[in-house]
Amino acid sequence: MFLNLTAKHMLSLNSALSVLFLGVGVYGILSDDALPFPSFSAFVAAVFFALQAVRSTDKFAAKTALSNTLIATNTHLKVTQFYYSSKEQLLELNRITEFKVADNYLAVILDRNGQGYDFQIKGKSDAIIERLNDIIPHQALKNTSITRV
Structure with missing residues (x-):
């Protein structure tokens, strides 16, 4: 299912998810509590969402027109x-x-x-x-x- 979001909303959503997963990864490394998944997975997800945020920018859209x-x-x-x-x-x-x-x-x-x-x-x-x-x-x-x- 695709979300019907504007480029600005996609940028905000992907940036927020990137920061969220970065925080979860740092929390997993610094805390004694075990996460249900490895911290490395959270960092990979953070990088993925950061790249998607870059692809959602107007500059990238103009460049790839x-x-x-x-x-x-x-x-x-x-x-x-x-x-x-x-x-x-x-x-x-x-x-x-x-x-x-x-x-x-x-x-x-x-x-x-x-x-x-x-x-x-x-x-x-x-x-x-x-x-x-x-x-x-x-x-x-x-x-x-x-x-x-």
Whole structure:
């Protein structure tokens, strides 16, 4: 079940949970009372919620917007991933034969050989397909298929 919360509420919730689990972990180390789970687990949960809080910020959302992750010129397509580390790939449009798109996923197949690149980019499949149709020149799209997987 997904919570229908705004980015600001998700930031607050994840920050509070991170602080809570950090406190539980410190309490487990300093106290003589045994917790029902290892203190290490509380620290892992605190780090997880801290990372989720960072992903809930407006700065992260702007950085991972499709307008910043998919950029095309007349000859190249630049795809940038920001999820875990900043990774950028420059692909020649005349070599691209197929795009496979799903929610938060883009595969680019080169030279009709079934091999290419897989990218984790933030966006629904419809939004990714719309962005590709908007930025790639129509003459390059004639030889390229876009399929939803």
